[in-house]
Amino acid sequence: MSKDNPLVYSTETGRIDTPKAVVQRPKGDGIVRIQKQTSGRKGKGVCLISGIDADDATLARIAAELKKKCGCGGAVKEGIIEIQGDNRELLKSLLEAKGMKVKLAGG
Template identity: 40%
Template sequence: MDLKDQLKNLFPDHQESEEPKKEQSNIWLQDDPILCKYEKRKGKPITILEGYTGATSDFKILAKEIKTKLSVGGSFKDDKIIIQGDYRDKIMTMLKDKGFKVKRVGG
């Protein structure tokens, strides 16, 4: 007897409902490329993304998605995404898969 059968025995009146599907957010794509920079601050490497001309809320969503996929820390300040560590290659491939134009700056 699996878990669903056990739950049906405990709650015979319950009707299963389909889970609502999450819609992917439509992030505004731009003509100008997003700049992907590498810097060192206080001796530690960081990756900076800047040059997005869409809404700030879209850029914040993009920042959160990058941080969760890479499992790293970071922040969003002054219309820039700051990611802890050197993840330029991974971030550039993620953004290209989403349809953005990305330009690597420095190093």
């Protein structure tokens, strides 16, 4: 077996659980950035919030709170919170109320 194709099943023991690697996200500079993105989304805009140094559970809790306040959907993917729609100003004010330093990035 090579590194590219690890053993996942054996006829003797059944399914072999491989340990999941914990992905380490790079440390930010302490500034939360809010960016609007429409490319690859069929014209639908989303706000990407990056730079929050927190674990996945905390990011999910923050995302749920932001989605509730904005009245829209969203998700957490790879340490970046995605909020549907263009609510950058509202998101900025909500995150600043939590004591974060926020910048609007991009166009």
